[in-house]
Amino acid sequence: MSAEAIPRVQLDHIAQLSQAAGEGEFLRRMREEARALLDPLVLPDRARHLWRYTNPAQLLPAHDPTEPLPLPLPGEWRQEDPAAAAVLVAGGAIRLVELSEEARRAGVVVEDLHRSQAAELVGSTVPARHGLFEAINAAAWRGGVLVRVPRGVELEEPIRLRLLAGPGGRVAVPRVLVLAEAGSSFEILEGHLGGESGAQVVGVSELLVEENARVRHALIQRWEEGVSGHLTTRARVASGARLQLALASFGGALYKADVGAELVGEGAEVATFGVAMGGDRQRFDHHTEHHHLAGKTNSNLDFKVALADTARSAYTGLIRIAADAPECEAYQENRNLLLSRGARAESIPELEIANQNVRCSHGATVAPIDPEQLFYLASRGLPRSQALRLIVYGFLDQTLARLPESTRQRLEALVAARLHAE
Amino acid sequence: MSEENRPLFSCSGVHVFIGEKEIVKGVDLAIPHGEIHAIMGPNGSGKSTLVAALMGHPAYTLEGRVFLEGEEITALSPDEKARKGLFLAFQYPVAVPGVTVASFLRAAVTARRGEEVSVREFRKQLLTRMEELEMDAAFASRYLNDGFSGGEKKRLEVLQLRMLEPRFALLDETDSGLDIDALKVVAKGINAAAANGTGILLVTHYQRLLNYVKPDVVHVFIDGRIAHSGGAELALTLEERGYDWLEQQAAMGGA
């Protein structure tokens, strides 16, 4: 007997959650509206590229994420790297905030999003109607961070956020809101890590990048084995502002990321540079969107994927240029390196260009390791495993080399660690 | 067999196949310590196939036996051969984008020596060797063979020869595509390696390089076989008369 299970998401304790977190009326209503979007539950159309490669049912929370169970605290945690601010989100709440003297004096705010005055900006770039998982997050998020960098403030050290997945069978639903006021300049590292096998994550991050701001944001996913999750990141980039999005995906069993930026003001720029490295039976599904809504905006994307064993990756990259957005430039390149016969990668560029006065290009490759490269390195004494590591490292590092030095070093270390785990 | 009359490098009865196709059709070589041998032959005669197969290229099937310092290395993997001291300078070196010359060389030197080399010592040696080959220091931070000119690639092959200090080196057309100044620099590197005790087998199409690196023995390679061997003067004869006379001889005598 195999009755088709009707997918459902249980969200029975929204009001208690909201109250316990000390939220105001705005957020409580947003949650209720989001829940209404989920009733009845309609799974996304799998004919669309966005969901062609991953079954959304596999990412649905298996348990009620709003259930007020006591959540285990993480063990000892210390921030050792230099940071303007350091935050840990675990077990559904902010556990720790450290603000450097420099950041404090400059008026940088890092606080609990549930109680923040800026809470009314929640949903600005990722509204509940964005999609199924965004609606789930909007209804059930727990453990939120607000980061606000005031007008004109430039930070030397990065802001570091760490968002932990939970124990097996639990669903973490974190939410991040970053406000980069006009002319501010800083780097923010959003690290998703931890978790036990069977843990799930449904995360959303929103970035508001105001006029002439410079933001370097990195979304780093290095969950433990067996964790699965969906992360959505959307930025709105105002005129003259520049956003760099770094993607680094290493962990988990099943990971779907939907990352993008809307360029809403003339001269706005976004560059998305990313790497993914998978092995075993890992499944990655990355979607990027660069949406040009104003003229003279630029976007650039360089995303590299290396896969071993029977890992799979799907990448869909959408460039969308609005009819009233002339003189834009948009470039997109996705390259995939396969280290084994069992590994598979798909790459689908999608262009929706409504203005003819633009420059746009895209390219995609999927290729196995070049045996001539392996022989060359072997002829210099490097055993196969070491030669492979070197080739993969070089493949990914060409993209990492385009990132600011501090992000680059961090990601290089993670790539090296991931390669040694192979 | 005593240390003195045991050849540094030798192979016997070597046939090389690509799939079903026989490219190298029976080669015997015995190269004593302290000698430089040259293999000359027309394009397509199988010179590159021979040296790549000796190094253990996985696309080729090698029959016969290969020895380094009396030890049979026929069945070893290319990286094992390299660590034992065999080296191949590629006719067409491969680019490995994203991997810098310095990091690659450090890994290779470590593998060859079987122990970590201190960063300081490595840097010092690298800079000395690069200077010797008239290479700019910035070269070390470029990606391996990526976007290199033909001449730069050949210099890098010789730099590796100097850094790895192999027991025996197969040099495949390390002279091709070089202007006369670059040729002299490359020759200087090869001679320095030879003076340092590395045995050398030079594969070349032209005798030009042999004006600067003096071979003890020249082998003429035609259609997968050594058709003729002689002293350094044989290279000059080939320069004057071409390969035709030997090709005809080989065709008649080969029956």
Ligand SMILES: Nc1ncnc2c1ncn2[C@@H]1O[C@H](COP(=O)(O)OP(=O)(O)O)[C@@H](O)[C@H]1O
């Ligand atoms: N991968 C290959 N598959 C089939 N034939 C090959 C391959 N590589 C080389 N050959 C053939 O082997 C012969 C010898 O080539 P090569 O060793 O490169 O000669 P040389 O170095 O003397 O110019 C040529 O006829 C060439 O076409």
Ligand SMILES: [Mg+2]
């Ligand atoms: Mg050749």
